[in-house]
Amino acid sequence: MLKNNKEIALYVHWPYCLKKCPYCDFNSHVTKLPIDINEWEIAYKNEIEAEQNILGKKTVRSIFFGGGTPSLMPPKLLEGILNQVNKKWDFSKNIEITLEANPSSVEIKNFSTLKKAGVNRLSLGFQSFNNNSLKFLGRNHSVKNGLKALETAKNIFKRVSFDLIYGLPDQNEKMWEKELNEAIQISGEHISAYQLTIEKGTTFYALYRDRKFELPPERTLLNLYNMTDELLNHANLEKYEVSNYAFKNSECIHNYKIWQGSEYCGIGPGAHGRLILDNKWYANHKFSAPKIWLNKNLQKKCASYFNKEISNIERAQEILLTSLRLTKGIDIKNTFNKLSINSKNNILNKNELRKFKELNLIEENDSFLKVTNKGFPILNYITNKLIL
Ligand SMILES: C[S@@+](CC[C@H](N)C(=O)[O-])C[C@H]1O[C@@H](n2cnc3c(N)ncnc32)[C@H](O)[C@@H]1O
Ligand code: SF4
Structure with a gap:
């Protein structure tokens, strides 16, 4: 939960x-x-x-x-x-x-x-x-x-x-x-x-x-x-x-x-947030055009144009994407436990993970997964291939 x-x-x-x-x-x-x-x-x-x-x-x-x-x-x-x-x-x-x-x-x-x-x-x-x-x-x-x-x-x-x-x-x-x-x-x-x-x-x-x-x-x-x-x-x-x-x-x-996957709230034109409500994750995005955002809020309406529930799998994929930017990487076990995800195979491409580990582009120890210094210059390529 x-x-x-x-x-x-x-x-x-x-x-x-x-x-x-x-x-x-x-x-x-x-x-x-x-x-x-x-x-x-x-x-x-x-x-x-x-x-x-x-x-x-x-x-x-x-x-x-x-x-x-x-x-x-x-x-x-x-x-x-x-x-x-x-x-x-x-x-x-x-x-x-x-x-x-x-x-x-x-x-x-x-x-x-x-x-x-x-x-x-x-x-x-x-x-x-x-x-x-x-x-x-x-x-x-x-x-x-x-x-x-x-x-x-x-x-x-x-x-x-x-x-x-x-x-x-x-x-x-x-x-x-x-x-x-x-x-x-x-x-x-x-x-x-x-x-x-x-x-x-x-x-x-x-x-x-x-x-x-x-x-x-x-x-x-x-x-x-x-x-x-x-x-x-x-x-x-x-x-x-x-x-x-x-x-x-x-x-x-x-x-x-934010990169580690904490809850955050976005205020202002185009701001987005990731929030937990009633034990579910929500993605929320405000109107981007300043004038539209302003007028909606002057009418006392929260200017979201998008407030959508996201599944725990989607949230896990997002967190993986942002936390692999950190040199510390991601505590996969802990993150997935919190999201009640039993198997990383729903989130990660097993074969790509094996290849990246063999090439020393990704390192896995205990429950941590992190991109190596050799991997960082091609981080986008790695995350594109790795995250399902
Ligand atoms: C929100 S922006 C700007 C903050 C502030 N208005 C400024 O320009 O200094 C934050 C930073 O993103 C970087 N940035 C924005 N667009 C970029 C791009 N296309 N390539 C590389 N860095 C970029 C810039 O270094 C910028 O300072
Ligand atoms: S357009 Fe504005 S936000 Fe973008 S880089 Fe220039 S000053 Fe910063």
């Missing part, structure tokens, strides 16, 4: 950005319309109330403001959302509250007010230590802006992370090594290093398809990935997820919990 967890992770989505980056397929929008902050506050509050009515008493272990660019949210709005969460549920005494921020000057000015409102962890979209790369990525900040934002963030928040994107056209091992060393010099407890992916529907998708640029060859990309591991691990930033590195005990609690 599924146990209703007392603790929950909460994701809050803010969908607006100053500019749409050409590689980004997140639910992010540029709007010319004025944003009525009072309306947005009412809508978020209504949605939190609606979720609380369904979920009942909970302790919130983590809140993640993601986007879009949530650092553009007026601090008063963020404060209003946090007050409502605190009113409807309990805050865990060591709650982690993360906010994603872009390094523009508008946002830096808000950092200390956001901290006062309750944010205690900042994740900065630094992206690159090379101005040409920032230009290619369509960012509206320079390396200098990034460094300034990082310095300000580190003076204000105890926990700061930043994102980097690598695997850009013409990027070679020497160039990435230089960037990584610069990153290490100024890093705090956490770095996310993402390989550029070309997502359908983005500007880069069309440009790449029309051969307007090329990505580095596979061999170079593999070298860049391995170099990231090597240099960051050497600086005590240990890989804990395929693209995430942290000092010991400084991992992002929110993301870690």
Whole structure:
């Protein structure tokens, strides 16, 4: 029988950005319309109330403001959302509250007010230590802006992370090594290093398809990935997820919990959640279009467009998919027990598992299953073949 967890992770989505980056397929929008902050506050509050009515008493272990660019949210709005969460549920005494921020000057000015409102962890979209790369990525900040934002963030928040994107056209091992060393010099407890992916529907998708640029060859990309591991691990930033590195005990609690398969609730346009109700798992997805989401919630309707029961087998497959991203892997026995799944043969392809183990791409010990360092660069291929 599924146990209703007392603790929950909460994701809050803010969908607006100053500019749409050409590689980004997140639910992010540029709007010319004025944003009525009072309306947005009412809508978020209504949605939190609606979720609380369904979920009942909970302790919130983590809140993640993601986007879009949530650092553009007026601090008063963020404060209003946090007050409502605190009113409807309990805050865990060591709650982690993360906010994603872009390094523009508008946002830096808000950092200390956001901290006062309750944010205690900042994740900065630094992206690159090379101005040409920032230009290619369509960012509206320079390396200098990034460094300034990082310095300000580190003076204000105890926990700061930043994102980097690598695997850009013409990027070679020497160039990435230089960037990584610069990153290490100024890093705090956490770095996310993402390989550029070309997502359908983005500007880069069309440009790449029309051969307007090329990505580095596979061999170079593999070298860049391995170099990231090597240099960051050497600086005590240990890989804990395929693209995430942290000092010991400084991992992002929110993301870690979600990857491990904990219950989480999503608030805001396009947010999704996985929730246990009456001993069953539910997948829940909010309207993505900001205006539709807003209007539904102003009418006091929880803006889900999708709230569907999922079987324990489906949930086990999802958890396997996300927890294999973790270097620690998945405690199969425990996870499957909780979901009353008797045989892993319903979830995993036995033959593929055997092959991957023989090739040293996957390791199994006691009840743990984990992808090896050799396997991580082809994680998507492995999970595609492995999970039924
Ligand atoms: C929700 S996004 C953005 C947060 C913030 N608005 C920003 O741009 O800094 C989180 C991170 O995902 C990464 N990302 C987004 N799209 C990507 C792509 N196509 N390839 C690689 N990394 C990507 C970027 O590093 C980005 O900082
Ligand atoms: S990468 Fe960040 S700033 Fe750029 S469009 Fe996506 S969410 Fe907005």
